[in-house]
Amino acid sequence: MIAIPDAAGRLSTALGGSPAARLAASALIEADALGLSRFGIAMLDEWTANVAPVPKSENLRAISWLDCSSCFAPLAVADATLDLTETARQFGIAAVFLRGVRGFGRLAPFVRHLADAGLVGIAGAEGPPFVAAHGGTRPVIGTNPFAFAMGQGADRVVIDVASSTATMADIRNARVSGMSLPDGIGLDGEGRPTSVAAEVVALLPRGGQIGSLLGLVVELMAGVAGGGRGDPKGRGVFILAFDPAAAEERVDWQARLTGLKSDWTDGGGHWPRGGVLPPETVLDGDFAQRLDAYLARMAGQAGR
Amino acid sequence: MIAIPDAAGRLSTALGGSPAARLAASALIEADALGLSRFGIAMLDEWTANVAPVPKSENLRAISWLDCSSCFAPLAVADATLDLTETARQFGIAAVFLRGVRGFGRLAPFVRHLADAGLVGIAGAEGPPFVAAHGGTRPVIGTNPFAFAMGQGADRVVIDVASSTATMADIRNARVSGMSLPDGIGLDGEGRPTSVAAEVVALLPRGGQIGSLLGLVVELMAGVAGGGRGDPKGRGVFILAFDPAAAEERVDWQARLTGLKSDWTDGGGHWPRGGVLPPETVLDGDFAQRLDAYLARMAGQAGR
Incomplete structure (x- = not known):
C-alpha cells in the first residue's frame, strides 16, 4: 500500500x-x-531519458502552438497548463494548441488546475478515428474528450466527457469477456449496428447528433486549428483559459456559481466533479x- | 415578394x-x-427610437463584459461581433460577454461572420430556465444554444445547436394543435415524462447526459462567467474568437479542414452549414x- x-x-x-x-x-x-x-x-x-524539454514560445503570447512529439506527453500538457495560467492572467484569455501528443492521461486534472488558479479552463483532445459521425457508417474522428472546469471548493465544477458512448478499450474488454454490447455502442464493417464486440469497427457518438457535433468541435479545435489531425506522432490537444475576474465591473461569478449549483442539484441534477477521491x-x-x-x-x- | x-x-x-x-x-x-x-x-x-448605443470598452481588450440591457439586442450582438473581429486579430484570441440581451435571433450568422473573417467563432446564449438537468425533474437552465464556425466557402462549417430536444415554442404549437409529443421531449410538474404538451413544465436535454453537460457549459460561460444568469433584463451571451493564422509556423488548417470535411461526408456524416439559402x-x-x-x-x- x-x-x-x-x-x-x-x-x-x-x-x-x-x-x-x-x-x-x-x-x-x-x-x-x-x-x-x-x-x-x-x-x-x-x-525515456532523452525526452526533449517542452518547447517554449519566445514570448508569452495569448495564443500559441507547440509541437510536443519529442516530449513526455503528461509533462508537456502540464507545462502548457502552467504557462497558460500566466498568459490567461496577463491577457485575460489565452489558448495553447499542442500536437504530436502521445498518451497523457485524463484532461480533468489539468482544467481543474486552471479552476483552482481562479480561471475557467476548457480543453479537448482529438485522436485516431474510431467514432462515426451521427448518421454515418465509418470511423472519422477520435473519442475526443472535452473538459471544462470552474470554481473552487464545494462549488467547483469539472466536466470531462468523451464524445462516444464507449471507448475502444471497452470494446476490447467485451471481446475478451464475450459479453454482448448494449445498443447504440458500435457499428460493424458494413455500417450496421452490432452488439458483437468482435464485429465493431466504429463507435457511435454519445447521445446521437449532439455528441457527434461536440466531437466535431473538438476535432476542429485540436485537429484542424491546432494541426493535430492525422499526425502519426500523436494527438492534437487544445487548452483554453480565461480570467472571469478580468471584468471591469463586478459580475459576482462566484455567487452565481453557488446559485447555479444549488438550482442544478435541487432540481435533481448531478453536479460534475470530474472524479473525486475520498x-x-x-x-x-x-x-x-x-x-x-x-x-x-x-x-x-x-x-x- | x-x-x-x-x-x-x-x-x-x-x-x-x-x-x-x-x-x-x-x-x-x-x-x-x-x-x-x-x-x-x-x-x-x-x-424603440431611444435604444442606447452599444457600450464600448475604453480600450480594445482581449476580454470584455458589456451590459446590453438598454440596447436593441440584434445590434448589440452584431456590434460585439465586429469589435471581436478586431480584438481577436490583435491578440490572437478574444472573448466578449454580453448580459441583459433580449431577443437577438440566431447565433449562426454571427459566428459565420467570424469564420468569413478568417477566424474561428464560438458562441453561446443562456436564458430563462426551461430545461431540466439530465436525471433531474425541474427546469434549471435555458435551451442554451451553442454555435461554432470556421472556414470559408464550401468547406465552411457552421454549428448552431440547442441543448434541448424541443423548444417551448414547439410545446406551445403542440398545445394548440393537440398533437402528442414524441418521447424524450418533456417532463410534467411531478418530474415524470409526458407526451401531453399541456402538462410539460420542463424540457429534456438533447441526447441525455451530453446535451445536459453542453447546456451546463453554456450556462457557466454566459450565465456565470458572463453574469447573465437570473438577470430579468435579458439573457447572457458569450462570443469567443481566435485566429488560426496566428500560429508562428504553418499548421495548414485550411487543408486539414478540407480533409476533415471529406472524411466526414464520405463516412456518411452531415456537414453542418448552419442554414443555407438557395x-x-x-x-x-x-x-x-x-x-x-x-x-x-x-x-x-x-x-x-
Missing part, C-alpha cells in the same frame, strides 16, 4: 521535480487511484510494485 | 446603416428566409408587408 501524496511525490521527483512534474505526477497517480489505470502510470511506458484513499500493493518498477527503470536510464 | 438583399438593405438603413446594422439586418432577414420567423424581424418588436430565395408578400409595417413604425418613432 502507498498513500497518494507519497506516490505523487516520488513520481514527481523522478520526472524532475518541477511544478509541471508535480502536476503531471499527481494527474497520473490520481487516475490509478480512481481505478482508471489506462490513464495512470501506464503512461510511463512512453517515458481523503483516505490509498493505492494497493500491486500499484506500489508497478510504480517501483517504473521508478527503477527511470533511475536506471537517467543514470546511464 | 421581396429579394433578400433588398429587404436586408432597407432594414439596415432603418437601423442606422452602420456595419453592425448591416450584420444585424441580414441575420434577421435570413432567419425569416429560412422559415425561422421566431428569430427574424419579429425581433423588431423590441426596437441564391434564388425570395421572401413572400406577407413578409414584405410585415417588414413595411416595422419600417414605417421605426420611421415614425425616429421622426418624433
